Amino acid sequence: MALPRRIPVRFEDVFPHGAFVLGVEAARDFVKAQAGEADVQERDKDTGEPLWTVRVMDPDPTARAGSAEVKVKMAAAVMPVTPEPLAGTMLRPVEFIGLTVMPWVNSNGPRAVQAFAYRATGLRAPRATTGKAAA
Template identity: 55%
Template sequence: MAVPMRIPVRFGDVFPHGAFVLGVEADRDFEKVKAGVVDSQVRDKETGARVWVVRVLDATPDLRAGQAEVKVKIVTEHQPVPPEVMPGTPFRPVEFDGMTVTAYVDQSRKTPRVGFSLRAREMRAPAAVRSGKAA
C-alpha cells in the first residue's frame, strides 16, 4: 500500500462553509531566530522555496472555541497576496487550490493527539466573488 505523506484534499471538503483570510506571514524557523540568523524563514525541503502561513477563519458555524482559526501553508518564493476585501465587510473570502493534508502526532500535550497540517499550491478569490455574485 502506497499512501502519500501529503494526501490531496478538495477545498470544499476541508472548508464546506467557506473560509476567510485573516493574514499572511512568513513561516519562521525559531531555531534560526534564536541563533540570530537574519533570514529565518522556513524553506521547503523539496524545492527550497519560502514557506508562508495563511491564517484562515473557517466559516463552519458549529466549531468549538479555538477551532475556527487554522493555518494553511503555501510554498512560493514571493509572499502570496490575499483576495480583495468583500465590499461592506472586513472579510476576505478565499479558496485554495492544490490542497493537501498531512497527519502528525502532537506530543506537546499531556495526552498526545493526531494533528493535521494543511498546505495549498495557491489561494484565490472564490468564483462567486470574482464574478461579482455574493455567495
C-alpha cells in the same frame, strides 16, 4: 501501496462553509531563530522557496473544537496576495488551490492529540458555487 506523506484533499471537503483570510506572514523557522541566523524564514524542503503562513477563519461552528483559526502554508518566491474583501466588509473570502493535508500527532501537553498540517500551491477568490459554501 505507499500512502503519500501529503494527502490531496478538495477545498470543499476541508472548508465546506468557505474560509476567510485573517493574514499572511512569513513562516518562521524556529531552529534558525534559536541559532541566531539573520534569515529565519522557513523554506520548502523540496523547492527551497520561502514558506508563507496564510491564517484563515473557518466559519463552520462545528468544524474544529477550540479554535476557528486554521493555518495553511504555501511555498512561493513572494508573499501571496489575498483576494479583495467583500464589498462593505473586511472579510476576504479565499479558496485554496492544490490543498493537501498531513496528519500528525501533537504530543505537547498531558495527552497526545491528532492534528493536521495544511499546504496549498495557490489561493484565489472563491468561485461561484452552490450549497453551504456559497451561503
